[in-house]
Amino acid sequence: MRLVRKDFPILNRHIDGKPLIYLDSTATSLKPQMVLDAMDGYYASYSANVFRGIYKISERATSCYESARERIARFIGAKKKDEIIFTRGTDESISLLYYSWALPHVKADDTIVTTIMEHHSNFVPWQQLTKSKGVTLKIWTTDANGELNLKDLDSLITRKTKLLALTAVSNVLGTVNPIQKIIGIVKKLNPACLVLVDAAQAAPHMAIDVQAWGADFIAFSSHKMLGPTGFGVLWGRRELLEDMPVFNFGGDMIKEVHRDSTVFADLPHKFEAGTPHIAGAIGLGAAVDYLSGLGMDAVREHEIEITSYALGKLSEIRGLSIVGPREAICRGGVIAFTMGGLHPHDIAQILDEDNICIRVGFHCAQPLHEYLSIGATARASFYIYTQKTDIDALVLGLHRVKKLLG
Amino acid sequence: MDLYREIILDHYKHPRNFGVLETPDVKASEYNATCGDRISIELCVYASTRKRIKDARFSGDGCAISVASASMLMEKIIGMGVKDIIALTANDIIDMLGTELTPSRTKCALLPLEVLQKAVLSLQS
Incomplete structure (x- = not known):
């Protein structure tokens, strides 16, 4: 992959005279200049509201906003751009499904299946459905290696299963789930069972094709894939989205309003109330252009190389224990670990003295940590700008932690 | 920044008054949801007035900062009046630790x- 570090202005920064070693891309990615320029461009030269402005800069804003939708649709292999719903992020995309698909469609007798490795955003809504609607929630657990056994589907998916909600890549274990295979099996067992894929950790890192996957819904966030925060996407099959009632009320999501009735807008706008995050869409559009320019296969290849290097180096540290699959090829660019009795907050704090940024805690996946019977973990994660010397710095830092606290 | 200065590391590695009391007058514990840490404290007061701490112990899992803070705090409060404990503030703890703290570590x-x-409050009520 071509050299990308020069495209990220933040990587030129020094804090207390030391460079920034950013190993927290699973939480949020850094942003390339191209994305910043695209958003600045909107605010500096055509910052008008979208739709119905009969003047040049509003027309330009509308066309850039909708062009972003088209490029994002192409990026994930969607058939039509109308299937791309703009949201505030993965959490809101899944919440939209909770309110507009699950609440009206599921009944007390139904079952929903999710996995133990989900981010809270793809776990809590389905858990809450057991309370609000009395549905049964089945939780697909992993083996000791942090992987799902596809044979389990035979017993998990029944005629009563309305939805399988699972992540493509775990944000803690790093496990890359074989989505296409899983969906193939699910649809054979019960063609009426819908599948929602949380692609927040997949969309930034690997080629996605929603048609090839055979998914019904996918959700992802802009800020983990070089775009701005506060923006994300829900993709759904057109006929499903058309059948769903509106989510939020407000401007832009209606066609006509009379004293006693309202006609709602068509897809995708019926789910996008109010003035949208215009710069957000334009920024994510630029981000997918940037990623497409690199090629998602090259992005994935770099990630495997760095992850493989990091797995090797980290496992040489005595007392350090890595969660998730052993092989880089089976995992995304994220490694969560524990170090004997050392507290993750102390590990992160000491690393921060050398500007090494990692994340600690439960990473919004507390059920997984409880299932694994481990407390909080420390987590290092990688992206296109991560280099081997960043891993070397992490390893040195971890030795310093051991020396200081051991 | 010298967050992990010698005295903090010493209290972390060799916490004082760690454990439980045989017959505590009161117990309390609290959970930090972001890291899963739990700290429990047990207290004995002088029976005559119930206004002064006779003995104290803490237990639980925590990071170096919370363990050192608990350990130093136990030393500080044995013999202290209940009123003075209620009057303790965040600044007193930061002074006690003698180090700079980032907002998340505070x-x-x-x-x-x-x-x-x-x-102490449940002791009074």
Whole structure:
């Protein structure tokens, strides 16, 4: 992959005279200049509201906003751009499904299946459905290696299963789930069972094709894939989205309003109330252009190389224990670990003295940590700008932690 | 920044008054949801007035900062009046630790005080 570090202005920064070693891309990615320029461009030269402005800069804003939708649709292999719903992020995309698909469609007798490795955003809504609607929630657990056994589907998916909600890549274990295979099996067992894929950790890192996957819904966030925060996407099959009632009320999501009735807008706008995050869409559009320019296969290849290097180096540290699959090829660019009795907050704090940024805690996946019977973990994660010397710095830092606290 | 200065590391590695009391007058514990840490504190007061701490112990899992803070706090409060404990503030804890704390670590440092004051208040009620 071509050299990308020069495209990220933040990587030129020094804090207390030391460079920034950013190993927290699973939480949020850094942003390339191209994305910043695209958003600045909107605010500096055509910052008008979208739709119905009969003047040049509003027309330009509308066309850039909708062009972003088209490029994002192409990026994930969607058939039509109308299937791309703009949201505030993965959490809101899944919440939209909770309110507009699950609440009206599921009944007390139904079952929903999710996995133990989900981010809270793809776990809590389905858990809450057991309370609000009395549905049964089945939780697909992993083996000791942090992987799902596809044979389990035979017993998990029944005629009563309305939805399988699972992540493509775990944000803690790093496990890359074989989505296409899983969906193939699910649809054979019960063609009426819908599948929602949380692609927040997949969309930034690997080629996605929603048609090839055979998914019904996918959700992802802009800020983990070089775009701005506060923006994300829900993709759904057109006929499903058309059948769903509106989510939020407000401007832009209606066609006509009379004293006693309202006609709602068509897809995708019926789910996008109010003035949208215009710069957000334009920024994510630029981000997918940037990623497409690199090629998602090259992005994935770099990630495997760095992850493989990091797995090797980290496992040489005595007392350090890595969660998730052993092989880089089976995992995304994220490694969560524990170090004997050392507290993750102390590990992160000491690393921060050398500007090494990692994340600690439960990473919004507390059920997984409880299932694994481990407390909080420390987590290092990688992206296109991560280099081997960043891993070397992490390893040195971890030795310093051991020396200081051991 | 010298967050992990010698005295903090010493209290972390060799916490004082760690454990439980045989017959505590009051117990309290608190959970830090962001890291899963839990600190419990047990207190004995002088029976005559119930206004002064006779003995104290803490237990639980925590980071170096919360453990050192709890350990130093136990030393500080044995023999202290209940009123003075209720009057303790965040600044007293930061002074006691003698180090600079980032906002996220301030929570760790203050968890033991939160537990202690909860225990003392329930002692009064």
